[in-house]
Amino acid sequence: MPITITPSILKESSSVSSSLEPTSDEFRVIVIPGEVIFTSGSNLITGHGTYRVDTTGGASNTTSGDQELPVDTLQTPMDTATSSALPMHASLAGRLKSVNKLVYVEPPSARYSGNVGDTVVGRIIEVEQKRWKVDVNSYHLANLSLANVKLPTGELRRKSEDDERAMRSFMREGDLIVAEVREVYRDGSLQLHMPGKRTGRLGEGCVLRLSPSLIRRQKIHRHQLAVPSLSEGSNQVRTTAVGLILGCNGLVWIGPARGMDLGACLGASISGKKIFSSLEERLAVGRVRNVVLALATQGYLVWETSVLAGCEASFVEELQSEDGAHITRLLLPEHQKHLVSLVTTKLADS
Secondary structure (H helix, E strand, C coil): CCCCCCCCCCCCCCCCCCCCCCCCCCCCCEECCCCEEECCCCCCEECCCEEEECCCCCECCCCCCCCCCCCCCCCCCCCHHHHHCCCEEECCCEEEEEECCEEEEECCCCCECCCCCCEEEEEEEEEECCEEEEECCECCCEEEEHHHCCCCCCCCCCCCHHHHHCHHHHCCCCCEEEEEEEEECCCCCEEEECCCCCCEECCCCEEEECCHHHECCCCCCEEEEEEEEECCCCCCEEEEEEEEEECCCCEEEEEEHHHHHHHCCCCCCCCCCCCCCCHHHHHHHHHHHHHHHHHHHCCCCECHHHHHHHHHHHHHHHHHCCCCCCHHHHHCHHHHHHHHHHHHHHHHHC
16 A cells, blocks of 8 residues: 655745844744745755755755654755755644754753753762763763862872772762753763762752753753741741752752752762751742642653742642642642643743
């Protein structure tokens, strides 16, 4: 039985802009394989998950990405000016993104591939000789060398054998850390480091594993949110400080704000002393956690503004409800959709 493939319909040039602004937040749409991204655009570069075709339906020689495109005949080489003016199609399903003039498609369920300078949240899996193995939601375990970790005293010197023997006093299996990507090797493995006071071992809190495509890339990924809450024993509205670290690898750390202060300095060795949280802090952390889960479940981008807007909207809804529903209702699908609609409306009005 013959199979006929119908070519996709070209979009009108007026509905899709041929030029991209690198700072535009609106250039984040969902595409499917075969969909026309741009009818033209000689100033754009095809990236992963995109390709160009000529008017006869054949793929040009400027195809980008590792995917193999079904072509019936080999096309003759074309010059760069001619091929760059051809329509651009998507070969993957995912979110369309751009970096300057580079256009690429990021699959929704892909693991973290890594970029130099990214802030990542990971968990120590193994302590080896002069390095730690860290799970960063990637294809391979990341490496954190002892030479790239701050010493307890904060001084800059060559690491000795005593430092190597005391590695487990700095970080051990199961500890959560926030670090930055220093290098990406050819096999896809990552090399981490901990520069400055913005990285280190994290304190008490909870971790969510989301898709990396749902984390909005920003210059700062460590935030301290002022979450509204009711004080214990009274109906007075007050704010509770909650720490939020949005890792580019999809791991999100949520906990009391002092948890980030503990991680800011690796100098404090691991001790058995536990820091207890108050009821207000636990409720605020739970609210932020449920809001992040609601946004991620509905496919909404997660960044500090959307999370804070969701916390404020859920708090107002909780005060206005007569049934006394708690923050646990944010886990229900109907309430998640309602919360995302409130967040979208609030961000559109601001």
